[in-house]
Amino acid sequence: MFYQFYELNHAALAPFRAAADMMRLASANPLNPLSHTMLGRTLTASLEVFERTTRRYGKPEFGLHETAIDGKPVSVHEKIAWKKPFCNLIHFERSLPAGHGIDPRILIVAPISGHYATLLRGTVEALLPGADIYITDWIDARMVPMTEGTFDLEDYIDYVIEMLHHLGPDTHVVAVCQPSVPVLAAVAVMEAAGDPLVPASMTLMGGPIDTRINPTAVNQLAKDRPLEWFADNVIMNVPWPQPGFMRPVYPGFLQLSGFMSMNLDRHMIAHKDFFVHLVKNDGEPAEKHRDFYDEYLAVMDLTAEFYLQTVDQVFIKHALPKGELMHRGRPVDPSVIRNVALLTVEGENDDISGVGQTMAAQTICTGIPDHMRMHYLQPDVGHYGVFNGSRFRREIAPRILAFAREHARTGRPVVKRVIKGGKSA
Structure with a gap:
């Protein structure tokens, strides 16, 4: 009640x-x-x-109608490229100038953690001048009727795979925070199946790959309570007259x-x-x-099954780094990833995903060659600064774009740019 x-x-x-x-x-x-x-x-x-x-507070707008390419303003049009009951895939279509080369195609996977995908407006805005951007626009669970079924962590992985199939070869996927786990799992599932549409690269930013490393207050909360406590205390039914009336959610x-x-x-x-x-x-x-x-202050509800499965598998059991995560009855093995370049990004002062939790992906993805992997620790930023703000625009975004261009697969005429300054590890 x-x-x-x-x-x-x-x-x-x-x-x-x-x-x-x-x-x-x-x-x-x-x-x-x-x-x-x-x-x-x-x-x-x-x-x-x-x-x-x-x-x-209602769902905000992205409001990105223009970007600058080669120093000149170009218009941007927001379109739905793919849709499912719990997600729309938004394409920021740019009116490219004549003779412009083909920029990397980047799929940004936004978190389902209470806020709308518009929280990554700054992320999209910083990458738009140098990339063809798509982003997952997750639907507020209380707006999805019960007749549309359920949505859990395994469905999340399926959604990522379907979006990569829709976008086609030579796509680069960027996971911000919570999606780092399902994105890494999706890539592992695709590699295990010999899927030719695996992304050319994946960038994991401030994600809880292994929350046993430098646990934060968020991690400690999950560790100190059994899963039943979360089910009994934070799961509620959507009230009438919302479209998702009676759907169990984490508000x-x-x-x-x-x-x-x-x-x-x-x-x-x-x-x-x-x-x-x-x-x-x-x-x-x-x-x-x-x-x-x-x-x-604009927030959305999460489906109960997704929330509880994430708490259980990611924060309590640490299933992915321990090699125990399952998808549709089959184990998820990150070591089979060999054809996807890996960039991990962390913030020095991150109090949501502690330093080392995202870098753990470098350890469990043992099959990726050394020349296809990179880790970057951004000094003086917290969790929000990993994907937004001046340091993101100046230090992190150029690295993401450069990494995508370096590991493009198809030999398309990708636009070349140079980044300056900063340190990588």
Whole structure:
């Protein structure tokens, strides 16, 4: 019933949010003399903070309509290239200038961890000038009717394989955080089957390949509790009148609560600073706060079967690094991967996937030749900085693009570019 109470609470607060928003607009109106006073700005700031902290944030837009290629702006069109009940594959189709070579085709696999794929907007934006980008746009589980069936970790692996088949040969796959495990498993399954459409390279970024290494608070939570505890305490049924009514899910608001509690003081300070900026009429920092939290507070539900299987196989049993992960009754053996280049990326201050957890893929993928593998540790960034922010744009994104070009398979006329600075390991 907790999910129902959560929905009831939102519904009960709706009139107050509407009233607060109406009063905010009135108090901020330039024609209102009060809006030019400290008292008026304080009132406006208080009303906005109340409205923003009690609203439900909808799915954000990618909003990437343009990129720069060879220093010139080109338009970008967002299209659905492939779809299933629990995922749409989004293609960012660029209007390439005449004579432009063929850029690497990159499939970005976004995490199913409570946030929408738009959390990787910065990742896509940084890679767009140098690559043909596709990204998994996972569907909020509460929006998927029960008639569409279930979705678990094995289905996730199947989805990745199907997308790689759809995109064809010489695709490069990039897994951000949680998908590192199913992406590595999918590639191993394809290699074991002699699939000719295995990706040319895979990049695993800040992923929990082996959470026994430098365990974080997230890993410790799974270690300290049996799987039954998660099933009894965090799995709930989607309430009416959502399309997924009665579907058992791990609600996104619970995941968000967990993430925020890990850095609660930082979020409280951020909201206090936001209030101060509003009172001082300091627009730019306030707008940055709005942009970040519009994305961060927009959450989606996960199917119960996917969540529980991930907790069990990845965080409790460590099935992949121990060689015990199964897919459709067959063992997943990373050592059979021989034709796919491997790049692993970690953040020095990552408090979600500790240093060494992603690099573990280099150890278990014993069949990949040395000249087809690379590891990069980015100094001075946490988990978010592994796939977003200035250091990602400056240091990590160029390496991903260079790695993809270096290991392109087909001899297509791939565009060559040079990256500068940084260290690799």
